[in-house]
Amino acid sequence: MATSVEPTSEGRADRARLSLATEAARTLASTTKTPPQMQGITSRWLLRVLPWVQVSGGAFRVNRRLGHTLGNGRVEFVSTGARVRVIPAELTELPLLRGYEDPEVLRELADGCVQRDFAAGEVIFEAGSPADSVVLVAHGKLGRRTSGPYDSETELGVVADGDFVDDRVLAGGGAQEPGSREFSLTSLTGGTVLLLPRDHFRAVLQRSPSLASHLERASASLSGRTAEGEAEIELASGHHGEPELPGTFVDYDLAPREYELSVAQTVLRVHTRVADLYNEPMNQLQEQIRLTVEALRERQEHEMVNNREIGLLHNADLRQRIHTRNGPPTPDDLDELLATVWKDPTVMLAHPKAIAAIGRECTARGIHPGTVEYAGRSVPSWRGVPLLPCNKIPVSERGTTSVVVMRTGEQDRGVVGLHRTGIPDEYQPSLSVRFMGINDKAVMSYLVSAYYSLAVLVPDALGILEDVEIGR
16 A cells, blocks of 8 residues: 655745755855965064165175264164173273273273173172172172171162173282172173183283283273263354354274075975966976965064064164063153154054053053054054064063164164065065976975065164063
8 A cells, every 4th residue: 555745835836946956056165265374474564664785796894974962971783683792991991091092002901801691680790709700780680788787688779781890900000819709690681791801801911012011000080081972073163254154074984794594495386286287277396486485474574573683673773672660561651762863754563462461551641542554554653653563673581672663764873674576586575485496206396485584774763672571
């Protein structure tokens, strides 16, 4: 006996359908897909805000006026990337060398200084250790402490940029046995000191009769007048009649810095089978090149921030580096930072976590930072200066980072990017993709190269706020 089955509502709907169902159609259709995605791609604001200067000869020389300050009791330094050197003539700020004028001997003493970089909390030397070197503070703050009368430490004060410690090591030409340090020296912030070893000073002294004679006289006066900043240009103004006008010239730095183009490179390998058989609907070779170029540009920005020779964090003048008052980035700290580049600052760069910390500190004080339109986007700002995120600025294990402010442009004596366009097989400006051949395993190789550098034209074009705490 046959049994009849009533059709369900779904069955009736299938009989009524006049076209192919979408579920069935998808089995024959290609999947809708995106090009390969890459999480490491960022906005790369630094590469976007820098004006780029064409470097045809492979190197870019920054000519400056000669300048340093004498007679103010503080030692000055010059920095080339992460390397810090004391200006030889500045050694005459040490009491026992005041008035000494032999440049060759001073240069030899300066060349013997040993650089030591330190982080906050490091002990430079302990009380009671041999006093075997003069400590010249290039950058940072250090506290002097000694044992107090009641088994507690006594603070003897702070030394900072340009100060020097234990110059008595040079007394008597360093001939006597070194004494002991009378206090401990501990860093309060990160920074750099140069150590002038006692043994090196004695070796130079034995070869220099003029230095020995000067130490015997121990002159306390400094010859020459004080000249603040760059070498002075003699001028006259406000005069009447026909007085004799001063003669002058503009002195230049005899050893200007040259920035050579750096390179970031990699070899991209693609199997010919992939390029031949799997090139549709997306070109596999082009996608491989695109993602490699993105990674190379990210590395380029990282190097332009962190490289010890050309990076922003290592090329700021020591006098352009400041520290936060209490750790977190307060509005007062940001104002102090802008004061370092007060002549038309262009942008500020900070890690995204630092920008969040700035927002918290401003909110706690009832201050609401504004926004400005920059490059077609609305971005946060401070005092009208755009505050742009840059995740290449590192955050230390202690939760500290830096905030950068700079003036850009060659005409404004600012910070500029350096590159070379028109290179063979150029894929993007100053970036080439060059075919290297196919090996015996049927793998194609492409050399991908990016050429770049960065130059700070004058010291006050770049300022850094250091030791910025982001954790509280």
